[in-house]
């Protein structure tokens with residue numbers, strides 16, 4: 001559970017996207033594209049799920065990429081090489097069904113780009129023709145462009161501010177592509193919930209199978225607590241054991257967004273605690 | 287319906303403090319109290335109490351040792367049959383087991399065997415002279431895997447390691463103990479007691495692998511290939527049941543498992559010192575009438591809820607919870623709304639729960655459980671205002687591991703089918719505890735695990751291991 005390497009992939013004034021390689025021999029051997037792990041940074045920490053972005057059975061390690069947004073990801077971001085996690089369990093969830101679908105579109109938004117990487121790779125290796133669409137707020141936050149490109153037959157980029165690729169959203173590009181060429185058998189999409197919702201709405205009239213990878217709030221991630229429940233096709237599902245991938249045309253995204261805000265006030269309390277701690281720490285250094 | 291008061295009176299911490307802290311409620315016996323209680327024991331020639339204990343603890347003998355002030359001897363005696371005395375002394379329903387058979391029961395005052403068991407277990411911890419089994423037999427090179435570290439897994443592991451096998455205990459969570467650490471709250475079962483008893487079992491030589499989800503991290507087949515010769519599955523009945531009514535996905539609706547795990551395992555009651563939050567509103571409704579429901583209600587109160595009511599579809603008489611817990615809850619001010627069934631959770635404008643539509647019941651004929659069943663009264667719909675709901679109507683088998691084992695026979699409800707020896711349809715796989723019986727008790731999990739351990743030993747010696 002030791003951190004072997006660490007790299008800041010992207011940084012802006014308000015956030016960072018960080019990549020860490022963690023020693024995890026058993027998970028490294030076992031994990032497949034689409035699966036996740038659950039970790040705790042400290043004994044007092046939260047249990048948080050993160051998608052496994054890469055694995056190296058020889059180095060007995062897995063790679064995680066996360067955006068330091070909430071309290072627990074910020075704490076995770078404070079760890080350095082040689083530091084250890086308190087707990088790490090996995091691999092969890094169902095792997096992505098990998099086969100030759102034909103022509104597919106993979107779409108990643110923000111840190112979701114990291115999560116589509118192993119899937120794009122596996123689907124490319126399975127013989128698919130892969131079109132990729134990447135989106136980010138701004139150029140600095142558009143990660144892994146070259147890596148995704150190496151598994152893509154076509155790569156499109158959108159940024160909210162137009163600093164890279166097309167100005168606008170991934171869904172604008174998707175709409176344009178589908179208008180000219182409907183011959184896709186799968187759309188695979190990971191990103192912020194509103195983005196996955198819009199993408200699913202775009203593909204619905206074309207009846208293209210659309211998989212979205214969801215990140216509900218989890219606790220044990222073994223199907224024990226039911227905290228990560230969401231609605232797919234009118235039925236209650238557990239994100240941890242039934243997912244994490246679901247049919248985008250059937251997911252109730254509004255419900256999901258709402259449930260992700262369950263502890264929003266407590267999150268603020270935690271972030272204040274972190275600020276205070278940082279102040280104390282920097283005070284000590286002086 | 288009025289219930290009998292629980293036998294005798296044990297000192298509890300003051301009510302005021304009780305309502306707002308997670309400190310253990312019952313103080314247990316002081317040394318003089320324990321001695322006095324032990325000396326009431328008649329030392330029957332043919333004691334019935336032992337037969338009332340599913341684990342078959344030699345109760346008469348351990349009480350005799352207390353009478354002789356040989357407390358160490360008393361713990362030792364208990365640990366010959368039960369490695370979790372501090373736990374069982376606190377959470378066993380003794381009033382339905384050993385104490386029910388006590389000859390003094392007829393005179394209305396059975397020996398408080400549970401409190402005596404707890405007393406000696408605590409005595410050992412306090413005096414830090416952890417008794418170790420001296421005679422662990424020579425280590426056999428045979429590897430046994432025990433899956434799940436609840437009372438069943440802990441017991442099976444302890445018994446087999448004392449038979450000299452190389453025992454590996456696999457636990458999905460970051461702490462061993464099962465329901466004892468994630469379910470039963472601190473105010474009934476302090477976690478340091480569980481930790482001490484788990485440490486003791488580890489000290490016997492059991493290799494504990496935390497953060498290891500069998501079925502995902504490795505499958506049973508993979509473990510077989512690595513040389514494990516026999517398996518014990520004690521994964522509990524961990525999957526939550528929901529009511530299946532509209533609105534159950536609203537914010538503010540918890541399963542008992544989620545709520546209790548946040549409170550106990552993650553120590554949410556100490557947020558923000560601990561990072562995992564758990565929130566309750568002003569008015570909490572708890573659905574169910576078992577021990578779990580009472581644990582939820584009493585936890586919610588301690589988290590600061592202004593009002594906690596338990597909504598149950600039958601009457602108090604049919605409630606499966608222990609009398610002692612019902613009494614405690616009432617003392618603390620928890621309200622019972624009886625003969626009421628929930629029909630729908632209602633949302634406020636923001637999609638948070640603001641109430642529950644209910645219907646009133648009357649009691650009808652007894653159902654398959656032998657309890658009188660609730661019959662809805664037409665046209666009796668009404669609404670209860672609540673801003674937090676906790677659904678505590680039971681649990682079921684979690685299929686995650688079971689579906690990865692080819693040839694494993696399950697019951698119609700998804701539990702594991704075993705024969706009288708707790709052997710499953712796969713000859714080298716044994717099982718016990720809640721995953722076999724459905725949600726039951728700590729002591730019944732221990733009993734099943736003991737029988738399974740014995741069968742595993744027989745199975746391995748028959749197969750030449």
Ligand SMILES: Cc1cc2nc3c(=O)[nH]c(=O)nc-3n(C[C@H](O)[C@H](O)[C@H](O)COP(=O)(O)OP(=O)(O)OC[C@H]3O[C@@H](n4cnc5c(N)ncnc54)[C@H](O)[C@@H]3O)c2cc1C
Nearest residue numbers: 434436437438458464465469500521522719720726727728
């Ligand atoms: C809130 C609550 C209060 C209770 N109160 C009482 C009481 O007062 N008295 C009483 O006698 N009983 C009580 N019970 C019931 C009692 O706790 C259970 O009957 C008992 O714990 C069952 O033991 P077990 O070992 O079968 O399973 P559990 O205690 O459920 O333990 C199973 C363990 O297996 C682990 N696991 C599951 N799947 C895997 C896997 N694939 N790989 C690795 N590990 C896995 C789980 O994480 C868990 O730690 C209560 C239960 C609850 C929930």
